[in-house]
Amino acid sequence: MGSPEDEAYRLLQEYSNGFMVSQVLFAACELGVFDLLAEAPGPLGSAAVAARLGISCRGTEQLLDACVALRLLRVQVRTGEAVYANTELASAYLARASPTCQQHMLLYMARTTYLCWAHLAEAVRDGENQYLKAFGVSSKELFTAVYRSEAERLQFMRALGDVWSVEGRSVLAAFDLSPFPLVCDLGGCSGALAKECASLYTGCHVTVFDIPDVVQAAKRHFSFPEDGRISFSEGDFFQDPLPEADLYLLARVLHDWTDEKCSRLLARVHRACRTGGGVLVIESLLDADERGPLTTRLYSLNMLVQTEGRERTPAQYRALLGPAGFRDVQCRRTGGTYDAVLARK
Missing domain, CATH: 3.40.50.150 (Vaccinia Virus protein VP39)
Incomplete structure (x- = not known):
């Protein structure tokens, strides 16, 4: 009991960090991340996302990677650069153009x-x-x-x-x-x-x-x-x-x-x-x-x-x-x- 491998401890961490998950989702919506990626002709790098939304490169990269970890975005590496696109979840429920957007x-x-x-x-x-x-x-x-x-x-x-x-x-x-x-x-x-x-x-x-x-x-x-x-x-x-x-x-x-x-x-x-x-x-x-x-x-x-x-x-x-x-x-x-x-x- 109490070790990092303990299931109860992992559950506690999941619950205590829940508000961070919500804020990642809320911030990405408010900043327009999912709408931008839905409208783009293809995946975008973090610098391009930051430039088009007028937000910091440092913060954008961290937010995008958090969204990848939450399966809200998918990432590929092309010629040494990570590029991001919406997952099916984001396309259906997080992009304003979708009829089921939330x-x-x-x-x-x-x-x-x-x-x-x-x-x-x-x-x-x-x-x-x-x-x-x-x-x-x-x-x-x-x-x-x-x-x-x-x-x-x-x-x-x-x-x-x-x-x-x-x-x-x-x-x-x-x-x-x-x-x-x-x-x-x-x-x-x-x-x-x-x-x-x-x-x-x-x-x-x-x-x-x-x-x-x-x-x-x-x-x-x-x-x-x-x-x-x-x-x-x-x-x-x-x-x-x-x-x-x-x-x-x-x-x-x-x-x-x-x-x-x-x-x-x-x-x-x-x-x-x-x-x-x-x-x-x-x-x-x-x-x-x-x-x-x-x-x-x-x-x-x-x-x-x-x-x-x-x-x-x-x-x-x-x-x-x-x-x-x-x-x-x-x-x-x-x-x-x-x-x-x-x-x-």
């Missing part, structure tokens, strides 16, 4: 989530999110401040679009939603999931319901099919009348809130829902013992440091949906990060 979400994590996580111990000690310590303002004040900035608002909206570009189709296909011709995506943000829904179920109409600033930003900055099957409605889903629908989507919504607020929202959804309709909850589901999967367990800690909510088990979602009036609650694992829970009225 850069907006990664940069949101780097600029907001990462700073909150620096105060995880305080979050555990206090049981509260850490916006005050991370940014010097309360979570409510920060929310208002972020939404006064078009750039910050758009970053988060595009980040959610990144998620649904990869995960959207699998969660919407977990159940056959074709019996629900009128769909309302509550807190639907940029409309990215609505577009996936309209593409997958061609007979449906989807209304995206969100606060006025978000709806107006979506209309200004995001494109939508011209067939009229996606529309927008403005309001606060805790206070304002909800659009009538056969099916309500709650995607990455309930995990933000306490059980009491979730119950209140689900009761409002049940009242607005047409008879025979339902609600599709899209969240990352915890196992029954609440100790895994690891990603979902970490996401639940993220809810602690950033919101007042948490990730939940299927049984915990059933316990929220039943008292709200919903029946026939079914949970489906998708094999991805996000799962689906369908309940009927």
